Amino acid sequence: MSLDNVLLMMLDQPATGYDLKSEFEAGAITFWPATPSQIYSTLDRMDERGLLESRLEASAKGPERRVYARTARGTERMREWVRSEPVLGRERLAYIAQLSGIGLLDDPRVGVDFLVQLRHWFRGRLETLAGIEAALLRGREPIEFDDASFFDWAALRMGITALDARVRCCSELLELLEEREPDPSGRGPRSSVRTADA
Amino acid sequence: MSLDNVLLMMLDQPATGYDLKSEFEAGAITFWPATPSQIYSTLDRMDERGLLESRLEASAKGPERRVYARTARGTERMREWVRSEPVLGRERLAYIAQLSGIGLLDDPRVGVDFLVQLRHWFRGRLETLAGIEAALLRGREPIEFDDASFFDWAALRMGITALDARVRCCSELLELLEEREPDPSGRGPRSSVRTADA
DNA sequence: CCACGCATGTAATAGGTTACATGATTTA
DNA sequence: TAAATCATGTAACCTATTACATGCGTGG
Secondary structure (H helix, E strand, O other), X not given: OOHHHHXXXXXXXXXXXXXXXXXXXXXXXXXXXXXXXXXXXXXXXXXXXXXXXXXXXXXXOOOOEEEEEEOHHHHHHHHHHHHOOOOOOOOOOHHHHHHHHHXXXXXXXXXXXXXXXXXXXXXXXXXXXXXXXXXHHOOOOOOOOOHHHHHHHHHHHHHHHHHHHHHHHHHHHHHHHHHHOOOOOOOOHHHHHHHHHO | OOHHXXXXXXXXXXXXXXXXXXXXXXXXXXXXXXXXHHHHHHHHHHHHOXXXXXXXXXXXXXXXXXXXXXXHHHHHHHHHHHHOOOOOOOOOOHHHHHHHHHHHOOOOHHHHHHHHHHHHHHHHHHHHHHHHHHHHXXXXXXXXXXXXXXXXXXXXXXXXXXXXXXXXXXXXXXXXHXXXXXXXXXXXXXXXXXXXXX
């Protein structure tokens, strides 16, 4: 759907499929997942449709690299998408579905585990984003942004804020669960995981 | 992918495609989108695969209704999914992509508009979830939940918490933008939208 | 020379989106 | 009798996922 648009945005400078793939793997694009094969085939499709153009370049090491650049049509398409209404309400938050399904299981201990894992993951992602933000802010007054970086930063802020809230939500829910289930088994394997992360 | 699992969870009581569709439309399932046609075809597929079974029932009004129920295999499949590792990092947050792309446009005013629209939508969703939470809590001590409802509530909390944080993030970003761009045009159409929602 | 990282993909399958189709019953 | 709502889908197309394939160059 709009991996197209995400790639068009990322191609503000010409780049190869491998470059883009690496950006995804570095965790810089936290709002959209993509596998290498999807990236390559999407780039190919957009090339055919005239949204991108490509040329082969010799590489210092390894095989030839195909470098993609936006065409005028591609740029136009991307701008239209950015300017259009915000695309909302189509998020697939599988982990929330799983969380709400834990009540359908027999073993309530699963819930503690699950929330601990969630919180752990959110914290990791939070650190990644905080690192990116620090790099972006380095040497600038936060308010003196040129317009381009301001919205990169805004997107980061939106992610960081929500992650931070989710981490706190996990902790509050865990407190409630621990009141209800004061870990009668002493310390099982689960209990040690919990303390390790708390 | 896992609309299957979401539907299996919702089918804790037997229901028709129409019932499920209505639940989605009522906004109760905020973490997963689904259109009627996708619901019907997914139910059909799961029926063929033995995860669901169905029977036709006469309806008081309108045509016959096909009522679906989980089979033992369906229940097993759903439980496995809920107990498996939390599915994280596959969210497609198009609006964040759009937000970060605003810097690639010429007109920075778009950013104000965009954030106002985002905030408006988040607030609406927040109200919906708050209503569902109020209905769930009605007449109960928040801590005396039976296990099933506790995790329904936990999922709601997770959504509400993140939405609340996002609303505040929008407001903070808008403040920064207004410092930078003190609306030199007096009040255009955009300015009135902004005040209407602020 | 072997393993690893660079760099590029293909093929098969599953899943999601959009637009359209159909017919019954209730309410105005 | 017309419109709205109940209730069910089909067909065509596009996208995404998974698993696999290939071949170069570098360092141990």
